[in-house]
Amino acid sequence: SQQGEEDPQALSIQEGENATMNCSYKTSINNLQWYRQNSGRGLVHLILIRSNEREKHSGRLRVTLDTSKKSSSLLITASRAADTASYFCATDQSGGYNKLIFGAGTRLAVHP
Amino acid sequence: NAGVTQTPKFQVLKTGQSMTLQCAQDMNHNSMYWYRQDPGMGLRLIYYSASEGTTDKGEVPNGYNVSRLNKREFSLRLESAAPSQTSVYFCASSEAPQPQHFGDGTRLSIL
Numbered sequence: 001s002q003q004g005e006e007d008p009q010a011l012s013i014q015e016g017e018n019a020t021m022n023c024s025y026k027t028s029i030n031n032l033q034w035y036r037q038n039s040g041r042g043l044v045h046l047i048l049i050r051s052n053e054r055e056k057h058s059g060r061l062r063v064t065l066d067t068s069k070k071s072s073s074l075l076i077t078a079s080r081a082a083d084t085a086s087y088f089c090a091t092d093q094s095g096g097y098n099k100l101i102f103g104a105g106t107r108l109a110v111h112p
Numbered sequence: 113n114a115g116v117t118q119t120p121k122f123q124v125l126k127t128g129q130s131m132t133l134q135c136a137q138d139m140n141h142n143s144m145y146w147y148r149q150d151p152g153m154g155l156r157l158i159y160y161s162a163s164e165g166t167t168d169k170g171e172v173p174n175g176y177n178v179s180r181l182n183k184r185e186f187s188l189r190l191e192s193a194a195p196s197q198t199s200v201y202f203c204a205s206s207e208a209p210q211p212q213h214f215g216d217g218t219r220l221s222i223l
Contacts, residue, residue: 030209031209033211040216040217041216041217042116042202042204042214042215042216042217043155043202043204043212043214044214045211045212045213048211088154088155090154090155092209098143098206098208098209098210098211098212099145099157099160099170100145100155100157100212101157101171102147102154102155102156103154104152104153104154105153105154
């Protein structure tokens with residue numbers, strides 16, 4: 001069974017718009033990570049947020065974590081066509097051994 | 113900067129055949145991982161190796177074996193391939209608890 005569930009499964013927006021993806025999980029975690037996957041490629045790490053953090057920024061990315069609701073969101077601002085990819089959340093509940101459990105992902109399409 | 117290298121990139125097998133997927137990393141990471149990704153799903157952990165000389169089962173280990181040959185290399189073996197093992201296989205490495213670095217995958221079809 002998978003720990004994370006992402007919502008929506010697919011998202012289609014225009015360039016310049018913001019994209020928000022949500023992730024819910026079931027058990028307590030050490031950290032939550034977001035990864036991106038371009039078609040036919042491996043995953044690339046975007047951002048990591050620890051269980052004692054509530055918000056984190058990296059460039060056009062903003063991640064929030066609500067441990068009371070067991071949920072996280074990824075916001076991509078001013079999206080570009082190059083942001084078209086699948087985005088996955090992954091939770092580490094292994095005490096820092098980085099044994100991750102991935103959600104099913106959100107497929108983002110950004111149209112020029 | 114090679115990062116994580118997986119070979120082969122594509123493979124077609126017949127049911128019952130055996131095969132070893134190879135993975136090598138050049139980042140001197142202690143931890144290595146094997147995942148499978150099925151259509152419309154996220155990655156599921158098959159096996160991982162927290163350090164050289166150790167391996168542990170993940171979420172879906174049945175039908176697979178692994179070998180941590182040295183610090184750089186971590187191989188995944190299918191002893192008797194089944195159609196249910198048709199998938200894309202990803203290898204990753206990390207210096208836990210830092211994020212994982214992934215290879216580009218091996219696309220495996222079993223007929």
